[in-house]
Amino acid sequence: MTKFIFITGGVVSSLGKGIVSSSIASLLSLSNFKVRVRKLDPYLNIDPGTMNPSQHGEVFVTDDGAETDMDLGHYERFTGIIAKKNDNITTGKIYSEVLKKERKGDYLGSTVQVIPHVTDEIKSFIKRDLKKEDYVICEIGGTVGDIESLPFLEAIRQLRNELGKKATYFIHLTLVPYLSASNEFKTKPTQHSVKELLGLGIQPDLLLCRTEKAFGDEARKKISQFCNLLFDSVIMVENANIIYEVPVKLNSQGILKQLYNHFGVKKIPKLNQKPWKLFINKFNNLKKEVDVTIVGKYTNLSESYKSLNEALFHSGIKNNIKVNVKWLDSRLFEDYSKSKKILSNTNGILVPGGFGKDGSIGKEYAIRVARKMKIPFLGICFGMQLSILESVKSLKGFEKASSTEFGNTTLPIISMLHEWTKDKEILKHDKQNLGGSMRLGAYVSKLKKNSKIFQIYRKYEIKERHRHRYEVNYNFIDIIEKSGISVTGFSPDGKLVEIVERIDHPWFIGVQFHPELKSTPFNPHPIFNSFIDALIKFKNEKN
Ligand code: GLN
Numbered sequence: 370m371t372k373f374i375f376i377t378g379g380v381v382s383s384l385g386k387g388i389v390s391s392s393i394a395s396l397l398s399l400s401n402f403k404v405r406v407r408k409l410d411p412y413l414n415i416d417p418g419t420m421n422p423s424q425h426g427e428v429f430v431t432d433d434g435a436e437t438d439m440d441l442g443h444y445e446r447f448t449g450i451i452a453k454k455n456d457n458i459t460t461g462k463i464y465s466e467v468l469k470k471e472r473k474g475d476y477l478g479s480t481v482q483v484i485p486h487v488t489d490e491i492k493s494f495i496k497r498d499l500k501k502e503d504y505v506i507c508e509i510g511g512t513v514g515d516i517e518s519l520p521f522l523e524a525i526r527q528l529r530n531e532l533g534k535k536a537t538y539f540i541h542l543t544l545v546p547y548l549s550a551s552n553e554f555k556t557k558p559t560q561h562s563v564k565e566l567l568g569l570g571i572q573p574d575l576l577l578c579r580t581e582k583a584f585g586d587e588a589r590k591k592i593s594q595f596c597n598l599l600f601d602s603v604i605m606v607e608n609a610n611i612i613y614e615v616p617v618k619l620n621s622q623g624i625l626k627q628l629y630n631h632f633g634v635k636k637i638p639k640l641n642q643k644p645w646k647l648f649i650n651k652f653n654n655l656k657k658e659v660d661v662t663i664v665g666k667y668t669n670l671s672e673s674y675k676s677l678n679e680a681l682f683h684s685g686i687k688n689n690i691k692v693n694v695k696w697l698d699s700r701l702f703e704d705y706s707k708s709k710k711i712l713s714n715t716n717g718i719l720v721p722g723g724f725g726k727d728g729s730i731g732k733e734y735a736i737r738v739a740r741k742m743k744i745p746f747l748g749i750c751f752g753m754q755l756s757i758l759e760s761v762k763s764l765k766g767f768e769k770a771s772s773t774e775f776g777n778t779t780l781p782i783i784s785m786l787h788e789w790t791k792d793k794e795i796l797k798h799d800k801q802n803l804g805g806s807m808r809l810g811a812y813v814s815k816l817k818k819n820s821k822i823f824q825i826y827r828k829y830e831i832k833e834r835h836r837h838r839y840e841v842n843y844n845f846i847d848i849i850e851k852s853g854i855s856v857t858g859f860s861p862d863g864k865l866v867e868i869v870e871r872i873d874h875p876w877f878i879g880v881q882f883h884p885e886l887k888s889t890p891f892n893p894h895p896i897f898n899s900f901i902d903a904l905i906k907f908k909n910e911k912n
Contacts, residue, residue: 371499372632373537374506375525377571379513379562380544384579385615387440389542389606390508391447392616395645396625398448399616400638402503406444407456407495408437410510411517415461418807422673429676430836430886431456434810440508442676446889447616455498460517463490483520491524492531513541513565526570538631541566541573542606545580545588554584556592563596575602575627577619583607602627611652611682613890617645648890651686658691659904661717664699664735666728671696677721677749680888684897690905699731708734709742716911717745717904720752722836722883726775733759745876745903747896750837753869753879754783757841760852760871767848774839782845789842808835812860812882814867820857822868822878825899831858833867833882841866841881876903 374393378386390406398404414420417428418436429442435454445452467490471481495507509525511518529537543559559578566573576598578584583605593600604622609615620642629637661681663674671678671694678694685692695715702708708731712718718739720732732752736759739746748756754772761770761782772783781788811832816823823829841849843864846856858868858880871877880896888894 370536371502372504372535373495373528373532374504374540374628375528375537376506376508376540376542377513377522377566377573378509378511378542379565380558382512384542384544385606385612386508386510386542387443388447388612388615389540389577389619390440390506391443392619393540393624393628394444394450394504394506395447395616396620396640397504397506397628398450399642399644400625400640402638403501404448404450404504404506405456405499405502406441406448406450406452406506406508407458408440408444408508408510409491409495409521410438410457410459411515411521412459412510413461413464414459415465416457416459426672427675428836430809430834430883432811432832432834436809436836438510439672439675440510442679442886443612446676446679447613449889449891453498455494458491458494460520463487463494463520466490484523487520488524488527491521492528495524495528513562513569519569522566522569522571529571534631535633538575538628539571539573540575540577542577542579545578545584545592545605547581547584554580554588556588556595559592560595572597574598574631575604575624577604577606579606579608581608599627611649613645613652614649617642617649644891648686651689655685655689655691657689657905658693659685659716659901659908660693660695660714661719661904662695662697662712662715662735663719663721664697664732665721666699666723666725674721674885676883676885676888677719680885680894680897681901683888683890683893684901686890687893687898688901688905690901692901692904697735699728699735701731702734703730705734705737709738712738712744713742715744716908717747717900719747719900720749720755721885722750722752724751724774729755729775733762737763740871740874740877743874743907745900745907746874746878747900748879749885750835750881750883753881754839754841756877756879757849757854757866757869758782760854761845761848764848764852767852772839780845782842782849783839784842785839789840789844807838808840810834812867814858814882815861815863816868817855817857820855820868821870821876821899822857822896825895833880833884834886835882837881841869875907876900 376390394404394406416436427439428436429439431452433454437457441452509521543562546555589603592603681692732755736756761767770780770782771778773781854869867881869879884894884896
């Protein structure tokens with residue numbers, strides 16, 4: 370029987386519900402259980418695809434082509450379990466399903482209401498597309514007390530009633546603030562948050578208390594008494610140096626024991642914590658460091674490029690080096706000599722995915738610096754497209770090379786598929802439905818044998834995740850290659866450019882996909898492993 374673990378948050382937002390959900394999932398999966406992690410988001414957007422990443426963080430893309438909440442990235446990184454479209458739902462999607470059914474007449478004349486119609490839809494989502502999982506962990510977005518999350522909380526309350534106590538478990542994450550003036554930990558916000566939940570008919574089975582530092586038994590006892598919980602069911606989540614310490618920290622406080630007790634698990638499986646311990650040990654023993662400069666637009670919030678930060682970190686650990694990531698807003702330097710001055714001391718330059726003309730000139734200058742000064746360079750998605758533009762523009766007569774993303778152009782080196790005309794004929798490509806819409810999810814690329822990228826993957830065929838509207842226009846392949854760029858990865862039909870490299874450069878790679886989405890601590894991505902290795906070599910040669 371599949372068991373459901375629901376994780377809610379209280380007191381304030383940003384306590385790290387995604388990380389604790391991922392950590393619990395990791396502990397269960399390292400105990401050999403079959404686990405699935407899901408996120409229920411209370412906002413009204415159908416998915417986060419249209420949201421500005423500086424507001425809501427990165428848009429995570431799944432293999433099956435869904436644009437999802439960034440927490441799904443944490444789930445994958447902590448567990449290695451590939452997330453699916455059906456693992457993320459928003460209020461917007463729930464309502465759109467309900468309204469679709471209403472128009473179809475599925476409700477047979479009844480008045481359509483939040484209870485039961487919306488809550489039924491939420492429950493059916495929670496139970497949908499499961500394949501005999503032992504545990505399904507459902508993180509409820511938002512903070513208890515928000516108007517938006519009420520239908521979700523009502524739905525999980527109903528599920529407890531329907532499936533029974535032995536198949537459901539409620540975890541509530543709260544904050545226990547420390548007041549330095551009086552040298553005390555305050556339990557009142559937690560008490561209030563639990564009271565709020567109780568008012569909605571949910572008694573938490575376990576409390577996770579975020580705290581700056583460990584608090585004593587007294588505070589724990591107080592929380593357990595006032596919140597109607599066993600002492601052992603009040604667990605501290607102390608601040609950690611890195612998020613990857615959380616699984617081991619949670620385990621050290623007996624969280625699994627509490628879970629197993631509740632569910633009546635008789636045969637307790639062995640938990641293999643070794644991979645986390647090794648990883649943390651490597652992190653604690655890093656001695657050297659390298660710098661990488663990421664030139665982007667949403668530089669005000671590193672959450673906008675969460676997976677990228679993590680991927681660089683994973684590969685740093687793999688290479689036994691601390692990677693110092695410096696963020697640079699490309700809008701600040703739209704001039705070559707200025708960018709040269711800013712970037713000449715870095716060990717590597719990375720231009721990540723992005724959208725729009727704004728800031729693109731600064732990114733191109735950064736790429737020029739990397740090309741001319743032979744600084745290791747990785748261009749991801751938009752970064753690859755700009756690296757091609759930068760290169761072609763340096764050829765006489767091609768200074769106007771552009772992307773149709775920036776407006777009309779006579780040299781549409783980068784353009785949408787339906788704009789790829791040759792002698793006024795639209796070039797045909799296998800995937801006809803791509804014109805104007807995003808290429809989303811995992812696609813196969815074929816790699817050229819004598820290439821750096823082949824040395825990196827050691828495979829002829831790879832599958833990586835995409836999220837872009839524009840493509841390198843196949844009609845300009847000759848001129849692109851003439852500018853010094855070699856195309857070393859293509860779509861299987863040979864029409865879409867997936868990977869480029871510079872032949873006159875020690876490490877200069879551009880990829881149309883997002884390798885960062887597939888990097889995990891236990892399985893860091895080969896492109897980032899090689900990039901970090903190149904940064905180390907570059908730094909050592911310079912010194
Ligand atoms: N703006 C570009 C496109 O839509 C690149 C997108 C990205 O970097 N994710 O093709």
